[in-house]
């Protein structure tokens with residue numbers, strides 16, 4: 512599915528947080544959103560996935576008018592892995608992942624064999640088979656994050672929005688989660704902090720600064736020392752990472768770099 516978000520603007524009080532941003536994610540593209548803390552990435556994503564209402568703008572997934580369609584209809588197409596996944600009641604991991612099936616069911620419809628199959632596959636993709644009976648609240652932050660991803664995979668969305676999906680995850684799971692999402696082969700819009708991960712996984716990147724798109728293009732077009740310095744106010748040099756053969760970044764606050 513293609514995502515077209517146009518002219519999104521969000522204001523909190525008198526402050527313009529997202530200023531007329533447009534973002535396009537073509538079919539099956541993995542698109543990254545980068546930028547410093549507080550630049551408006553989460554606010555932009557929340558207004559795209561209807562968690563808050565923008566002051567202005569439209570969001571379409573193919574022909575589906577996201578901001579004007581019922582929640583259930585949107586959830587059949589769009590999956591979201593947010594930044595904070597706190598829950599106040601306890602469910603087993605299996606029950607949590609089964610919740611991903613809700614948008615596809617009628618009210619009070621019971622779980623079918625097909626639902627169980629889909630949940631098993633989502634647990635396998637996220638390496639969580641042995642956690643099935645564990646209580647969600649007893650899990651570590653990283654494990655919870657994987658369960659939320661499994662729930663979103665079980666939802667079988669045709670497009671996924673991820674807000675710093677690798678928060679809480681150690682390096683190995685950061686790679687596993689992003690590879691797992693990439694393998695789904697659906698459109699993805701993801702806010703990412705790790706620039707090497709962004710360079711490796713993204714087909715296209717939007718860099719946000721002060722609520723506006725500062726630069727956009729392929730990773731090599733956007734992730735230049737000049738752009739990174741302007742975004743984060745740090746010194747940066749890029750190089751080819753000898754392990755990944757991808758873009759590598761050396762940072763410093765100034766001085767000899």
Ligand SMILES: Nc1ncnc2c1ncn2[C@@H]1O[C@H](COP(=O)(O)OP(=O)(O)OP(=O)(O)O)[C@@H](O)[C@H]1O
Nearest residue numbers: 523524528546547548549550551552553554555702
């Ligand atoms: N409900 C709100 N009311 C007032 N200000 C808000 C609200 N939500 C976010 N903000 C402010 O809007 C700005 C952008 O926040 P946002 O969470 O979108 O940034 P971000 O780019 O996702 O940052 P981070 O990388 O730290 O997650 C911040 O200054 C934040 O304090």
